[in-house]
Amino acid sequence: MARALPSRFLSSRRRVLKTAGAATLALASAPALADAIVKLPLPGGPDERPITTAFPEKGALILQRTRPPLLETPFEVFDQSVFTPNDQFYVRWHWAVIPTEVAVGSFRLAVRGHVEKSLSLSLDEILALPRVELVAVNQCSGNSRGYFLPRVAGGQWSNGAMGNAKWTGVRLKDVLDRAGVKAGAVQVRFNGLDEPVVPDAPDFMKSLDVDHARDGEVMIAFAMNGQQLPLLNGFPLRLVVPGWYSTYWVKMLSDIEVLDKPDDNFWMKTAYTIPDTPHANVTPGQTGVKMVPINRMVPRSFITNINGASVSAGASTLARGIAFGGDTGVAKVDFSADGGKTWQPAKLGKDEGKYSFRQWEANFTLADKGAHSLMVRCTNSDGVAQPDAANWNAAGFMRNVIEATPVSVV
Numbered sequence: 010m011a012r013a014l015p016s017r018f019l020s021s022r023r024r025v026l027k028t029a030g031a032a033t034l035a036l037a038s039a040p041a042l043a044d045a046i047v048k049l050p051l052p053g054g055p056d057e058r059p060i061t062t063a064f065p066e067k068g069a070l071i072l073q074r075t076r077p078p079l080l081e082t083p084f085e086v087f088d089q090s091v092f093t094p095n096d097q098f099y100v101r102w103h104w105a106v107i108p109t110e111v112a113v114g115s116f117r118l119a120v121r122g123h124v125e126k127s128l129s130l131s132l133d134e135i136l137a138l139p140r141v142e143l144v145a146v147n148q149c150s151g152n153s154r155g156y157f158l159p160r161v162a163g164g165q166w167s168n169g170a171m172g173n174a175k176w177t178g179v180r181l182k183d184v185l186d187r188a189g190v191k192a193g194a195v196q197v198r199f200n201g202l203d204e205p206v207v208p209d210a211p212d213f214m215k216s217l218d219v220d221h222a223r224d225g226e227v228m229i230a231f232a233m234n235g236q237q238l239p240l241l242n243g244f245p246l247r248l249v250v251p252g253w254y255s256t257y258w259v260k261m262l263s264d265i266e267v268l269d270k271p272d273d274n275f276w277m278k279t280a281y282t283i284p285d286t287p288h289a290n291v292t293p294g295q296t297g298v299k300m301v302p303i304n305r306m307v308p309r310s311f312i313t314n315i316n317g318a319s320v321s322a323g324a325s326t327l328a329r330g331i332a333f334g335g336d337t338g339v340a341k342v343d344f345s346a347d348g349g350k351t352w353q354p355a356k357l358g359k360d361e362g363k364y365s366f367r368q369w370e371a372n373f374t375l376a377d378k379g380a381h382s383l384m385v386r387c388t389n390s391d392g393v394a395q396p397d398a399a400n401w402n403a404a405g406f407m408r409n410v411i412e413a414t415p416v417s418v419v
Contacts, residue, residue, distance in 0.1 A: 125189025
């Protein structure tokens with residue numbers, strides 16, 4: 010029988026953004042809120058970004074934007090654990106009107122539309138459903154956008170608009186089955202408590218095909234890494250869509266609508282679309298390309314303990330990092346100490362599940378002094394490997410090229 014989470018997971022009321030709001034408004038005139046500066050090697054700049062601790066429930070994060078909050082995980086965090094700590098888990102919102110508090114007692118999740126019966130579920134009712142846990146990477150579609158050349162519009166993220174967590178919640182399928190999905194259902198649309206800044210702006214909503222929504226893996230989460238969701242990461246509920254980009258992981262989930270026709274709202278039809286080409290790649294200026302909604306993630310890997318560092322000539326050095334397979338598991342990770350001329354298999358760490366980060370390590374020795382380039386390449390369980398060349402599209406989505414890490418041999 011499912012047990013309700015301990016009361017520490019769901020405090021009676023959350024008031025965590027009021028301080029952040031004040032800090033946000035004062036940020037331009039109060040540079041002291043920037044605790045430090047980080048240099049990001051973005052080809053189009055700006056090179057320097059502030060590190061902030063001004064947002065409640067959050068530790069040190071790279072400040073990309075204040076309204077709405079765009080906060081990036083410093084890359085050294087990924088070297089510390091396969092799980093990204095909640096207080097340093099990246100933050101990305103689309104609209105600045107985010108509730109500053111959520112009353113747990115009066116909160117309801119609506120389930121409606123093309124169903125046998127509409128539901129209005131309290132958090133206690135949701136917590137009483139069978140509980141599931143899943144480790145999965147949450148990654149922004151535009152992670153690493155700052156490395157696109159030519160430069161594209163949007164948040165100029167480095168590689169830290171991602172995180173890996175153990176999510177606890179209930180199966181979306183169980184909730185939909187309670188409502189009874191009618192024959193002819195096509196998609197399921199999700200909406201949260203955030204609101205557009207102006208009345209005529211499109212409300213942020215995302216949809217999944219009904220079979221995907223009912224596959225038993227898509228989750229309504231109420232906890233991450235054994236703790237209740239931070240408000241900035243979606244308290245009290247958020248959708249978890251393992252293997253898919255985070256645009257579908259709707260935060261502060263409050264409304265589920267079953268549709269009997271394809272969803273043509275702005276965030277599905279116009280925004281978050283990619284070229285229907287290999288690697289979502291086009292030539293800058295290319296026109297007449299079919300566009301489709303972004304969907305499954307692709308494999309990526311990174312070196313986490315070496316970045317522009319110096320190593321001793323002739324000494325055995327350990328490189329380590331993380332990899333993930335995108336929409337499936339990691340089959341292998343290969344490492345190169347000579348800029349991709351030769352490759353060696355890396356040793357894989359513990360498997361936390363097919364949607365999780367997987368740690369890896371490899372030893373290498375460089376005899377010649379001077380500048381060198383280290384590379385790492387992930388191949389997923391479907392045999393899909395990271396490409397040698399970077400993709401390009403006007404939205405700056407789905408970068409997963411083999412990354413090069415400079416190292417100096419002294």
